[in-house]
Amino acid sequence: MKAGLVGYAQSGKTTLFNALTGLRKGGPVARGQVNLGAIKVPDKRVEALAAIFKPKKTTLAEMRFVDVPGPAGKGSGLDAEALRALAEVDAFCLVVRGFAAADGTPAEPARELYDFDAELVLHDLAIVEKRLDRLRKEQHKGTGEYHELERVHAQIDQGRPLRAMSWSEAEGKELAHFGFLSRQPLLVVVNVPEEAAAAPPPPEVEVAARDRGAEVLSLCAAVEADIAELNPAEQPEFLQSLGLSEPARARFLRAAYRLLDLISFFTVGEDEVRAWPTRRGDRAPRAAGRIHSDLERGFIRAEVVHYDDFIALGSESKARHEGKLRLEGKEYVVKDGDILNIRFAV
Ligand SMILES: Nc1nc2c(ncn2[C@@H]2O[C@H](COP(=O)(O)OP(=O)(O)OP(=O)(O)O)[C@@H](O)[C@H]2O)c(=O)[nH]1
Ligand SMILES: [Mg+2]
Structure with a gap:
């Protein structure tokens, strides 16, 4: 921004x-x-x-x-x-x-x-x-x-x-x-x-x-x-x-x-933990596009877990087990505090 x-x-x-x-x-x-x-x-x-x-x-x-x-x-x-x-x-x-x-x-x-x-x-x-x-x-x-x-x-x-x-x-x-x-x-x-x-x-x-x-x-x-x-x-x-x-x-x-009605979402991993701004109401492909245009163009799905759930449960495997880590499609509206893992192909 x-x-x-x-x-x-x-x-x-x-x-x-x-x-x-x-x-x-x-x-x-x-x-x-x-x-x-x-x-x-x-x-x-x-x-x-x-x-x-x-x-x-x-x-x-x-x-x-x-x-x-x-x-x-x-x-x-x-x-x-x-x-x-x-x-x-x-x-x-x-x-x-x-x-x-x-x-x-x-x-x-x-x-x-x-x-x-x-x-x-x-x-x-x-x-x-x-x-x-x-x-x-x-x-x-x-x-x-x-x-x-x-x-x-x-x-x-x-x-x-x-x-x-x-x-x-x-x-x-x-x-x-x-x-x-x-x-x-x-x-x-x-x-x-x-x-x-x-x-x-x-x-x-x-x-x-x-x-x-x-x-x-x-x-x-x-x-x-x-x-x-x-x-x-x-x-x-x-x-x-x-x-x-x-x-x-x-x-x-x-x-x-x-x-600007901005919210932040996160990407996480061993290489980098990063916060990204996006507009409230943006759908997952648009938010992915903030990272790289290829991620928007080739968007398939997003793996999503909210920060609060992730911190409360302590790990991705636990979050998955509890159903808090889920797959979302192109229509998903990204929330402030979402941790996203974008799956894409170009
Ligand atoms: N008293 C006072 N003087 C200020 C303040 N802020 C800026 N100034 C003074 O005002 C003058 C102009 O400040 P700048 O920050 O250069 O103003 P600018 O808007 O960038 O000006 P241009 O680039 O010419 O458009 C300088 O002499 C500053 O020291 C303030 O908060 N109080
Ligand atoms: Mg100036």
């Missing part, structure tokens, strides 16, 4: 990127350019499985990030390089400035959210109008695509983002290749001053986020960058002095999982 950090210039994206990925403040990651990085998703279940299988390698699920430089201000839009970098993300994380800028400009996080979302909507409006024009010229006004795009147009012509609209699965698939930006799930991060690091997000941003179909979270990126530089033994005292119970990285990951 990959998230794109977006927002206006100087809102704190790169500072947050460095804090989340554990890269040094002022270190190798430059400001004002596209940066790529990843964070591991902590999961105690992976540790427990590794203690049983003693694999050569243990791998946690990863959330990947791309940090793109923001436009200077309202109406200036994302540049071509930023748009290319954002074309393949699964969600946007919009960083809005909640602290007074160095030149004294006050924070207006809710307005930044409305303005930035308006840029996304305008981008999509241009795509839809161009396509509708084309379909009209080619006399394709009666087609399903035309009607669907008219519905899309009605929404964004009123300045409403596409994420606030509901789609059938078939419609969603058909719209996927247009590259609409306002359709991406959105997590708003209010980058607040240090004194507000432990406070809930400002109410006006909560209201704005709800109106735009987005989730919201507040944190102080500068403080998080400091926390990331401490060794683990020093962290609890520092967190406590700020009134925090955990680094924002943990809250951020939970919010991102909720936003």
